[in-house]
Amino acid sequence: MKQWTVTGKGGFDDLKLDEKAPVPEVGDKDVLVKFHAASLNYRDLIITKGQYPFPVKDNVVPGSDGAGTVEAVGKQVTRFQKGDKVLTLFTQGHIAGSLDAKTLAGGVGGTVDGVLRQYGAYDEHGLVHMPSNLNFLEGSTLSCAAVTAWNGLYGLKSRELVAGDCVLTQGTGGVSMFAVQFAKAAGATVIATTSSSEKAEKLKQLGADHIINYKDEPNWGEAAKKLTGGRGVQHILEVGGPATMRQSINAIAIDGVISIIGFLGGGKGENEPGFLDCLMHMCTVRGILVGSRQQFEQMNKAIEGNNIKPVVDQKTFKLEETKEAYQYMWDQKHLGKLCISME
CATH class of the missing domain: 3.90.180.10 (Medium-chain alcohol dehydrogenases, catalytic domain)
Structure with missing residues (x-):
């Protein structure tokens, strides 16, 4: 063979x-x-x-x-x-x-x-x-x-995705696009970040409710939180790594979950958040494989x-x-x- x-x-x-x-x-x-x-x-x-x-x-x-x-x-x-x-x-x-x-x-x-x-x-x-x-x-x-996206949304039993939650996805990689589809099937609201109008259109076709172009809006974490009326999002699939973690922290809701999946943005980032940021935002940050x-x-x-x-x-x-x-x-x-x- x-x-x-x-x-x-x-x-x-x-x-x-x-x-x-x-x-x-x-x-x-x-x-x-x-x-x-x-x-x-x-x-x-x-x-x-x-x-x-x-x-x-x-x-x-x-x-x-x-x-x-x-x-x-x-x-x-x-x-x-x-x-x-x-x-x-x-x-x-x-x-x-x-x-x-x-x-x-x-x-x-x-x-x-x-x-x-x-x-x-x-x-x-x-x-x-x-x-x-x-x-x-x-x-x-x-x-x-797909399994990674599913784990990100359902893997923490104390805070599984439920209808009415808000989910934030990053980009148009495989994990992020599966997450959009799974979240919409569950009755959640989806905020998706991307860098181009072409990719934004694809995310809309999959069901994303709100699109944020992170090149036009570098503080997309705050922008996402505003879209929720200031409450923040319940689930974030973090694929960018240290380069995007600050924005994810800014977007998360109290008792929300950030599932760290990858580091597509590189292994280092400016103004990386730390332990106190998790405490101040009262969220769960988990790594998954x-x-x-x-x-x-x-x-x-x-x-x-x-x-x-x-x-x-x-x-x-x-x-x-x-x-x-x-x-x-x-x-x-x-x-x-x-x-x-x-x-």
């Missing part, structure tokens, strides 16, 4: 294609998946550059988000049968509840071989059934970005029940064009999730 591996930390040139790799063997509890599609995440790009802050094994097959059909099952497998449409779980051992040190070390495309190959074998507990209303390209977008299988399955029910369709970039790459796909995403030419087809 064909598969990609990450052979170093020097960038995209360290992605190597092997066209004669062996198809994985299937253990008693394993499921062999024939992949039809995969989608990329920012994580995949920085792994090749040695910038990912979590463990990565040598010569790993990259990519965490894959969709395919079950080709074969081990003799002890009970959750799947041949022909089922399945998706990969980002952290293979994270079935429910909180992460621990052991499950944290099971990231697909990091310490576990990923999906940028034609076949992959995974423990039956590391897969979920694909929502019936999605095709393989759409399904391949869910494992990381994707989510559990239980959350994935709950989310999939919502996707089916509300016929939610992931936003997929108009350009799809072939498996052999993976290196070009990485560069396309790095150059920020994509809108929504960027997919790779194995067909």
